[in-house]
Amino acid sequence: MALNKGIIFLLLFLGSICYGQNTAKKVALTKVIVSIEKQFNVKFSYAVEDVAAITIEKPNAAFTLQQTIDYLNSKTLLNFKALDNRYVTVSVINKTISVCGIVLSDENKTPLIGASVLVNGIEKSTLTDKNGQFTFENIPLNFIISISYLGFESKQIAVYELFSAQNNCNEIILTTKNEELNQVLINIYLTPGLQKYLDGSTVLNTKKFGILPGLIEPDILQSIQVLPGVESNNESIANINVRGGTNDQNLVLWDNIKMYHSGHFFGLISAYNPNLTNKVIVSKNGTSAEYSDGVSSTINMQTKDNVTNVFSGGAGINLISSDAFLEIPITKKLEFHISGRRSITDLYQSPTYTNYFERSFQDSEINTNNDQKDTSSDFYFYDYTAKLLYDINENHQFRATIIGINNALDYSELHTINSNETESKISNLSQKNIGYGGNWKGQWTPKLSTNLITYFSKYNIDATDYRIETDQLLTEANEVLETGIKFNSNYKPNDNLNLLAGYQFNETGMLNQTTVNNPKYTSTKKDVLLNHALFSEVEYHKKNTYLRLGLRLNYFQKFEKLIVEPRINIRQKISNQFALKLEGEYKNQSTTQIIDFEDDFLGVEKRRWVLVTDKDIPIATSKQGSFGVEFNQNKLNIEATGFYKIVDGITASNQGFYNSFQYANANGSYNAKGLEFLANKTDYKYSFWLSYTFSTNQYEFDSFTPSTFPNNVDIRHSVSLGFYYNLFKNLKIAVGGIWRNGQPYTKPVEGNETVQNGNSTMVNYGIPNKENLDDFMRLDASLNYSFNLSPNIKAVFTAGVINATNHENSINQYYKVNPNDSNKTIQVDNKSLGLTPNISFRVNF
Structure with missing residues (x-):
């Protein structure tokens, strides 16, 4: 009392x-x-x-x-x-009151639209409207309201400080973060939660995420495909193509841990749980010198990093999986975050699961039709993350992170030999990626700070395939072990200038193994590569000018090879509406994936990681430049960017050819050039966007005839159209469509479809990638409704549908020799997802 x-x-x-x-x-x-x-x-x-x-x-x-x-x-x-x-x-008086506030920037007191406002303790939250205003009803007097906005210092204010008997809204001023030179350029980019930085990178803030067509949650790798120049030619997040590159050319980081696996359901669902993700930064060009090893793009995922001393969490379920997360304060300086997700497909097989299963396994022996076989399969996946946050004191912080991803498939087959005898076979496939990371941040003086980062990443894919017909047991394994350490030092002499210098060391080891029992055969290959790097850059931002110049030196100890990588990123505002943008970079990559369409891992996963040898598998290098014009007025954003990229050191084995070069060993290059256009009109309640990408993408292999031909992902024209609208305070809808040219493919020579090669009969392919599939078209839609189950619990119901018109899209076409007539071929068509609905229900507290 x-x-x-x-x-x-x-x-x-x-x-x-x-x-x-x-x-x-x-x-x-x-x-x-x-x-x-x-x-x-x-x-x-x-x-x-x-x-x-x-x-x-x-x-x-x-x-x-x-x-x-x-x-x-x-x-x-x-x-x-x-x-x-x-x-x-x-x-x-009653210990609860109604409050309202107007959130303004410290520069000219302009309203901050979409600022996050959270009542600590009951997890009641909202976003500021077009006037920067928010309101709450029946809030306890002794509670604290937290207000945050990207690029500004967060602010906490007591509820009683917002009391106003005249019902006037109190002005709340947020101060610009002086230490962040690379500030937010566009606050709502396509949808709330997507933002654009001055350096051209795109940031996905999952906490503030609105809604995108077809999605029921902020799926990290699905969401970024709405950006111009980012495609998935087979609608799989395991095959994201950024400006014509292959998926293995994207550097994927989770809290500074390099990840070698990105998808559940073998590519249809992102393997990264968004609930504890704070932001995702996507860079297509002009990357910081701090990063390398991804010649196409950098996808940098960062989890929540502040000790809030607030217990919170949530849980959700959809037709594929269920998940939960908790943020647990232990002391004032120590906090623990944990999340987990698991498929429910082994308990309940929904229509959504059926569509995903057929799409994922349509081109594998799992889905092979055979009247003499009675087959069944058991598939599940899970992922988990945990993070320890410790504020040692005001100037030093320690963070430790773990992430685990797993896909597992068991496939059983009952084979009828005769009317009285059957034989069974059990095969399995396991795909895992686990990562550990830690970092120590130190603020030594107001101008000098350091960050020491360490990580370990392990990727494994293992398959056991027992073949009844030949009494043969085939086992395959692909393993990646990587250890890394990085030290960054930042010196900030004033508010406009930041100097970065650092060192990075990586040790990467890879194992590829194949074993057959009948006849006995074993192949094991191990490789290890050490890489040292020094990097430095200067970042300057004052008024209308943003500049970042960097240089990275990479030394490969095994090859005694030095690679120099300059970087440039300039944005100059030339009027209140117009700005010019120039970006350029050199990058390298020492890991790649080779593709075996014949028999890798039950035919489900056809890619395996390998290290460069600097001979038959050279270090891949890229050179990229882009120039753009930006227009921004009255929340209308228009961008046009021309780009040119050349990647040298690719191999025929990592391109996945279905043509006469399918089994060839050769090194080559590709060059992609084109134009990206985006028009986006936003308001607090709606967003409308139209994006268009034109590009040409050509291979060049000197030892091939012809030496130049279209890239497998040469998508000349791609259009995306979308609309997001906040119908009521708690009800949002999003509708959008995609249209693009079909990808190239190769036909057999008409009238001479097969050719004899020793004792083997092979498809006699014609001119490589001369033909194109039919155009790809898809219409998606989503609906999101949020409500309060109690003052402390917020619920969200989301429904989405992919390919609402059930349009049949072909995403690949190739040919096989007809087993009944060796002079003929069989055409194989891979189809995209048909009409696929999904719903989710979440609660947060």
Whole structure:
């Protein structure tokens, strides 16, 4: 009881503030009460601790008693009530009030639209509207409201500080983060939660994420495909093509841990749980010198990094999986975050699962039709993350992270030999990626900071395939082990300039193994590569100019080879509406994937990681430049960017050819050039976008004839159209469509479809990639409805549908020799997802 009175005393002491315009001197409320008692010959009844520390401006001496009481009620968080002409009672009002505020920037006091406002303790949250305003009803007096906005210092404010009897909204000023030179350029980019930085990178903030067509959650690798120049030619997140590159040319980082696996369901669902993800930064060009080893793009995922001392969490379920996460404060300086997700497909096989299964396994022996076989399969996946956050003191922080990803498939087959005898076979496939990371941040002086990063990443894919017909057991394994350490130092002499210097060391080992029992055969190959790198860059931002210049030196100890990589990133604003953008970079990559369409891992996963040898598999290098024009006015953003990229050191074995070069060993290059266009009109309630990408992408292999031909992902024209609308406060919809040219493929020579090669008969392919599949078209839609189950629990229901028109799209076409007629071929068509609905339900507290 004493504690409650103490809290009330403190709240009233801090909270009884007058918000009027009168500047009269405040006096103790006890003195005002004594004066009123004498003036009107009344007696006030109150607890001394409720009023002892409150100050107030004296009421007008001409007021009547009732006017005086009304005045006291309007200026304090107390309840004054006249029982009769003699007695007035004083009590603490209801401990919940309604509050409102207007969030403004410290520069020109412009409204901050879409700022995140959270009531700590009950997890009630909202976003500021087009005027920067927010409101809450029935909020406890002793709670704290947290306000955050990317590029600004977060602010915490007590609920009682927002009390205003005149129902006026209080102005809340957020201060620009001086240490962040690379500030936010566009706050709402296509949809809330997507933002654009000055350096051209795109940031996905999963906490503030709105909704995108077809998605039921902010799937990280699905969401970034809405960006111009980012495609998936087979609609798989395991095959994201950025400006014509292959998926293995994307550097994927999770809390600075390099990841070698990205998808569940063998590519249809992102393997990264978004619930503890704070932001995802996607860079297509002009990357910081801090990063390398991805010649196409960098996808940098970062989890929540602040100790909030607030217990919170959530859980959700959809037609594929269920998940949960918790943020657990341990002490004021120590916090623990954990999340987990698992498929429910082994418990309930929904129509969504059926579509995903058929799409994933359509081109594998899992889905092979054979009347003599009775088959069944058991597939599941899971992932988990955990993070320990420790603030050692005001200037030093330690963070430790773990992430685990797993896909598992068991496939059983009952083979009928005769009417009385059967044989069974069980095969399995396991695909895992686990990573550990830690970093120590130190702020040594106001100008000097350091960050020491360490990580370990392990990727395994293992398959056991027992073949009844030949009594043959085939086992395959691909393993990657990588250890890394990086040290960054930042020196900031002033608010406009930042200097970065650092060192990075990586040790990467890879194993590829194949074993056959009948006839006995074993192949094991191990490789290890050490890489040292020094990097430095200068970043400058003042008024209309942003500049980042960097240099990275990479030394490969095994090959005694030095690769120099310059980087440039410039943005110059030439008027209030127009800006010019110039980006360029050299990058390298020492890991790649080779593709075996014949028999890798049950035919489900056809890619395996290998290390470069600097001979038959050279270090891949890229050179890229881009120039763009930006227009931004009245929340209309228009961008046009021309780019040119050449990647040298690719191999025929990692391109996945279905042509006469399918089994060839050769090194070559590809060059991609084109134009990206985006028009995006946003408001607090809606966003409309239209993007178009034109590009040409050509291979060049000197040892091939012809030496130049279209790339497998040569998509000349691609158009994306989308619309997001906030119908009501809690109801959002998104509708969008994709149209693009079909990808290239190769036909056999007409009239001479097969050719004899020794004892083997092979498809006799014609001119490589001369033909194109039919155009790809898809319409997606999503609906999101949020509501409160209680003051402390928020619920969200989301429904989405992929390919709402059930349009049949061909995503690949190739040919096999007809087993019944060796002079003929069989055409194999891989299809995209048909109409695929999904729903999810989430609760957060």
